[in-house]
Amino acid sequence: MGQLLRIAIILIGIWLVIRMIKKALARHSRGRAPGASAQKMLACDHCGVYLPQSEAVFDGDKAYCCKDHLLAGRGPGA
Numbered sequence: 581m582g583q584l585l586r587i588a589i590i591l592i593g594i595w596l597v598i599r600m601i602k603k604a605l606a607r608h609s610r611g612r613a614p615g616a617s618a619q620k621m622l623a624c625d626h627c628g629v630y631l632p633q634s635e636a637v638f639d640g641d642k643a644y645c646c647k648d649h650l651l652a653g654r655g656p657g658a
């Protein structure tokens with residue numbers, strides 16, 4: 581009977597450890613996931629509209645929402 585109790589305690593212990601690992605992994609992946617979806621937002625240097633960094637058009641370190649605003653942002657003669 582004592583041995584059965586010991587096995588039960590060991591199984592509960594293993595279950596608790598697995599639960600802790602699963603929780604830690606879930607927290608870890610949850611902390612990482614927003615990095616992919618909530619990417620850096622940039623304001624167009626010409627019209628000021630906000631857009632994700634991946635959709636921005638760059639001219640040096642300036643970001644624009646589209647190529648037209650990039651050309652407009654450069655000004656005449658560029």
Ligand SMILES: [Zn+2]
Binds near residue numbers: 626
């Ligand atoms: Zn713009």
